[in-house]
Amino acid sequence: MVAFVTIPVVSVLIVGVIKDAKINPQGLQFRLESATVPQLNVNGSELTATWDLTIVAVNPNHKLSTSFNSLQATVF
Template sequence: MGASADGTISRQPNACLITCLMVGFVTIPVVSVLIVGVIKDAKINPQGPQFRLESATVPQLNINGSELTATWDMTIVAVNPNHKLSMSFDSLQATVF
């Protein structure tokens, strides 16, 4: 702050203060969101679903020359170890070459 010619003190904004406030307004929410995310992740402890093939049968198998066609019946079990998270599948598609 400097004195003007008439002896009054001029009040110019301090550039460092404004910059620090702007950085704080951006940094504090970002850090807060990260902390909340880490706490939720630690509390929920998410784990991936477990899949297993319970049964598989081939009730229909056809061989015509070099072409092989089959009908497969499979039971796949999916277990969700997360009690606080859910999972759902609209469809499941598999292709065998």
């Protein structure tokens, strides 16, 4: 009789632990927080500028951490 109660309870606990440990990686979310061009120089056909950008990266994963050695952004 004890086995009929113990086995389902242990099974439910094991399934709960496995579901909690399951990792569902999601992609990082990048967003442009702000962008300014404080100095824009036009010299004939040449255009030069200094850009001040703030890019925010959000990691929606609670069980996985992410780190970067470098980040490269391109402006089209």
